[in-house]
Amino acid sequence: xxxxxxxxxxxxxxxxxxxxxxxxxxxxxxxxxxxxxxxxxxxxxxxxxxxxxxxxxxxxxxxxxxxxxxxxxxxxxxxxxxxxxxxxxxxxxxxxxxxxxxxxxxxxxxxxxxxxxxxxxxxxxxxxxxxxxxxxxxxxxxxxxxxxxxxxxxxxxxx
Numbered sequence: 835x836x837x838x839x840x841x842x843x844x845x846x847x848x849x850x851x852x853x854x855x856x857x858x859x860x861x862x863x864x865x866x867x868x869x870x871x872x873x874x875x876x877x878x879x880x881x882x883x884x885x886x887x888x889x890x891x892x893x894x895x896x897x898x899x900x901x902x903x904x905x906x907x908x909x910x911x912x913x914x915x916x917x918x919x920x921x922x923x924x925x926x927x928x929x930x931x932x933x934x935x936x937x938x939x940x941x942x943x944x945x946x947x948x949x950x951x952x953x954x955x956x957x958x959x960x961x962x963x964x965x966x967x968x969x970x971x972x973x974x975x976x977x978x979x980x981x982x983x984x985x986x987x988x989x990x991x992x993x
Contacts, residue, residue, distance in 0.1 A: 897925040 878887035911922040
């Protein structure tokens with residue numbers, strides 16, 4: 835795309851605006867909002883898209899792809915020119931595939947088996963086994979699930 839833009843620039847040699855309006859022959863003016871809408875609609879038609887395409891849809895798609903590619907929210911905010919981070923947070927509609935790739939720190943815990951816990955418990959030198967993550971998880975299961983249920987996959991909830 836960069837090469838295409840360079841060829842366009844060498845051909846047209848714009849002075850002020852990369853895409854000047856053709857309405858004003860004597861002075862260079864930017865293209866209008868209406869022209870941007872028209873170009874988006876024509877490009878969508880040529881691409882065979884049936885869905886209505888507009889500049890804001892392209893902007894939203896671009897921001898979503900940035901975030902899914904790992905760009906942090908603050909960088910995306912600056913690239914979009916937003917003053918408020920809350921406005922940029924609207925673009926956080928990430929795909930299910932992206933959400934399923936997130937590593938759950940609980941899955942990385944090295945938990946001991948039930949058999950090992952029983953053996954530790956029945957050792958004569960210990961009257962009570964050391965508390966383990968599995969014991970905490972069992973005792974706090976409901977609170978944990980209520981707090982994290984929206985970020986857990988079906989397989990994680992099932993386990």
